[in-house]
Amino acid sequence: MAEVVPPSKRACERCGRMDVWDESQGKWVVAEADGREQTGTPHCLHEWDINGSYNPLRDDA
Numbered sequence: 001m002a003e004v005v006p007p008s009k010r011a012c013e014r015c016g017r018m019d020v021w022d023e024s025q026g027k028w029v030v031a032e033a034d035g036r037e038q039t040g041t042p043h044c045l046h047e048w049d050i051n052g053s054y055n056p057l058r059d060d061a
Contacts, residue, residue, distance in 0.1 A: 015040035
């Protein structure tokens with residue numbers, strides 16, 4: 001049976017904002033790199049890099 005596996009990180013293709021999934025909070029949070037939050041542009045309509053090339057199914061056959 002196939003299992004749906006959601007993404008654990010995402011990045012905006014327009015402004016560079018990077019988010020990671022926080023399982024304990026149950027939501028996306030801004031990622032940190034080199035001690036700085038990767039917030040991108042506050043007013044950007046984010047275009048996340050999760051597209052048709054991402055395969056959400058894991059086949060444990």
